[in-house]
Amino acid sequence: MTARPDRPTPWRHMLRAADALERPAVWVGQAVSWLFLPLIAIILFDALARRYLRKFEFVMESDLHFYLNSPAMQDAEWHLHAIIMLCALGYACACNAHVRLDMLRGKLGERGRLWVEFLGGLFLLLPFVAIFTADCFDFFWIAWVHDETAGETNGIGERWFIKFFMVLGPGLLLLAGLSVVLRVFVRLFGPPELAQETRTEAITERNFSAFN
Numbered sequence: 001m002t003a004r005p006d007r008p009t010p011w012r013h014m015l016r017a018a019d020a021l022e023r024p025a026v027w028v029g030q031a032v033s034w035l036f037l038p039l040i041a042i043i044l045f046d047a048l049a050r051r052y053l054r055k056f057e058f059v060m061e062s063d064l065h066f067y068l069n070s071p072a073m074q075d076a077e078w079h080l081h082a083i084i085m086l087c088a089l090g091y092a093c094a095c096n097a098h099v100r101l102d103m104l105r106g107k108l109g110e111r112g113r114l115w116v117e118f119l120g121g122l123f124l125l126l127p128f129v130a131i132f133t134a135d136c137f138d139f140f141w142i143a144w145v146h147d148e149t150a151g152e153t154n155g156i157g158e159r160w161f162i163k164f165f166m167v168l169g170p171g172l173l174l175l176a177g178l179s180v181v182l183r184v185f186v187r188l189f190g191p192p193e194l195a196q197e198t199r200t201e202a203i204t205e206r207n208f209s210a211f212n
Contacts, residue, residue, distance in 0.1 A: 011190040014182050015197055022094040022179035025172040029091020032084050039080040046073050079162050086169025093176035096202045110204045114188050117203050121181040129174045136166040 008016075092098050105113055140163040142148070149157035180200075187198040 009191075011186050011194055014186050014190075015194065018179040018182040018186075021175045021182070022090075025090030025094050025176040025179075028087050028168070028172055029094075032087040035080050035084050039077065039084070042073060042076050042080070046077065082162060083165050086165045087172065089169050090172030090174075090176040093173055093180060096180070096199075106206050111188070113204050113206075114184050114200065117200075118181060118184040118188060121177055121184070125177045126174065126181065129170050129177060133167060133170040133174060136163070136170060139163050140167050 105116055108116065140160060143160040143163045148159040148163075180203075183198040183200050184203065187195055187200045190198075
């Protein structure tokens with residue numbers, strides 16, 4: 001009994017799984033990109049306040065300089081920067097935006113580059129990110145249990161919040177990395193007609209390496 005021609009093959013199931021794995025990283029990456037707007041606004045206000053506003057006489061007399069030079073403002077800057085950077089890791093991986101810096105890749109053929117990507121992702125990227133995520137969870141959990149704060153009286157407390165992104169960001173990178181490994185696996189061993197659906201064309205390009 002022959003299979004129905006429109007029935008999904010195991011290879012297509014792998015590609016669907018790859019799509020599902022990368023989707024959270026893409027969603028979160030696109031969402032946190034909007035944080036650039038408040039980050040820019042806070043940095044500009046902080047710079048202007050430090051350079052000009054806090055020197056005004058009425059600011060000094062009313063103790064407003066204490067708020068213009070608030071540790072909470074500096075905390076907000078690096079909190080937002082950290083959130084954007086950490087949550088962009090998985091998004092960049094899903095979009096194949098991470099630069100390949102190996103010296104041999106440019107000398108290899110198409111399948112050779114795919115093998116470098118597959119083996120590197122399977123034995124280097126995924127284990128490293130998994131261990132890193134597990135270790136970061138300890139930092140987050142300690143901050144949560146002990147209710148860690150910033151230390152300054154007017155700084156941003158609840159340090160567990162920012163440390164949560166030390167788990168979320170690498171966790172999303174782990175999912176996106178697994179998605180890429182699955183796509184490359186289908187490209188290497190699957191039917192040729194699915195090559196375009198794997199979205200691995202950029203990986204096979206020679207100029208994707210920094211050493212040409």
